[in-house]
Amino acid sequence: MIQVVFPTPDFRMRQEAGKDQLFDPIRKKWIIITPEEWVRQNFIQYLVKRLSYPAACFAIEKSLQVGELHRRTDVVVYHQLNPWMLIECKEPGVPLNENTLQQLLGYKSVIPCSYLVATNGNITLGFALEKSGKVIPIDSLPGYPQ
Numbered sequence: 001m002i003q004v005v006f007p008t009p010d011f012r013m014r015q016e017a018g019k020d021q022l023f024d025p026i027r028k029k030w031i032i033i034t035p036e037e038w039v040r041q042n043f044i045q046y047l048v049k050r051l052s053y054p055a056a057c058f059a060i061e062k063s064l065q066v067g068e069l070h071r072r073t074d075v076v077v078y079h080q081l082n083p084w085m086l087i088e089c090k091e092p093g094v095p096l097n098e099n100t101l102q103q104l105l106g107y108k109s110v111i112p113c114s115y116l117v118a119t120n121g122n123i124t125l126g127f128a129l130e131k132s133g134k135v136i137p138i139d140s141l142p143g144y145p146q
Contacts (some may be wrong), residue, residue: 001123001124001125001139002117002124002126002138002139002140002141003124004046004124004138004141005046005050006043006045006046006121007045007046007049007050008103009022009041009042009045010039010043011023011025014030015103016030016112019032019033020032021033021066022037022041024041024060025055026044026055026058026060026127034091035091035092036089036090036091038091038092038121039089039090039091039092039119039120039121040074040089043075043087043089043119043121044060044075044120046089047077047141047144049131051141051143051144052143052144053144054144055135056122057077057078057079057084057144058076058077058078059073059075059076060074061073061074062076062111064107064110064111065110067106068109071106073086073087073088073107073111074087074088074089075089076113077115077144079144079145082111083111083112083113084114084115084145085113085114085115085116085117085142086104086107086108086111086113086115086116086117087117088103088104088107088116088117088119089118089119089120089121090118090119090120091120092120092121092122093120093122093128094120095120096118096120096123096125100118100125101116101118101125101127101135104116104127105135108129113129114127114128114129114134115127115128115129115138115141115142116129124141125137126138126140126141128142130135
């Protein structure tokens, strides 16, 4: 398990049509706050503010096709225009289990990358992917490569 301490939130917030929204600085638009979105926004802020990942390296809800299924990744982190890390966000309380890892591996089959991460805001799991295809658990997130 990876220890993650979210920074103090400083989101721009508003209420629209009775729904709480926050301004997503990556997508540059207002987003309805769901439990999963709360996890995604806080995790991205953790990567930007605590680990110094550049804000420009993120893609959110990238569309892809896995076999016959149309899916969207929660977060893809790019390095030098190449996918480097896939992040799957679940709402708090949703267990991170074999199904979550299989979901990430399915995405990885379409988007090759070096790292897979799953988080529900309370628990974060990470895996490094060796060139041989072996999946190795990691106990801390990598720094963003220079």
